[in-house]
Amino acid sequence: EAGVAQSPRYKIIEKRQSVAFWCNPISGHATLYWYQQILGQGPKLLIQFQNNGVVDDSQLPKDRFSAERLKGVDSTLKIQPAKLEDSAVYLCASSLGLAGAYEQYFGPGTRLTVT
């Protein structure tokens, strides 16, 4: 079974530029998550989708971050414009269901450096 795929693996941009990350979840997983992991910390949830609907985006900085999952499968996360403090690893995860009972499977992440 293929795991969660993410691209790119690394990205370096200058502040005020825009960037987009892509995620393809495990086949059949209805729930998709985007996390931000700052160095030395645990992952922090940015947004959670159930199929193509947003379940929770309370911690997403909506003035600069946006995410979509148009067909209920792949998802993209965009930052525009980027700030220095956005430097982090962006992790995508998927699970079979919405409830906490389901374990989440994580992709390799995209390491973003904003200079």
Add this chain to the structure above:
Amino acid sequence: AQKVTQAQTEISVVEKEDVTLDCVYETRDTTYYLFWYKQPPSGELVFLIRRNSFDEQNEISGRYSWNFQKSTSSFNFTITASQVVDSAVYFCALSGNTPLVFGKGTRLSVIA
């Protein structure tokens, strides 16, 4: 609010030693789930175990074991006879009526 505390920031052990990683949680939910994830240097989080709040049985999987105690709100993880390949950051996480919340992680270094 849900909270997970991993008080040990870094632990270093010599190969074959046993090591316990501590996890203390806070929640007001009566039904909740606890998880442990491993993050090796490659960066990908690997699922290790899930425990629901109604199952306090300890679990053993090979060299790994978990001790869940509701009375002390703890869900500790023990690696027996540690190996160099166990070197990683380990995260404890909690979910209930809110999305998954992670602790800050414990970095384990196993020295040959």
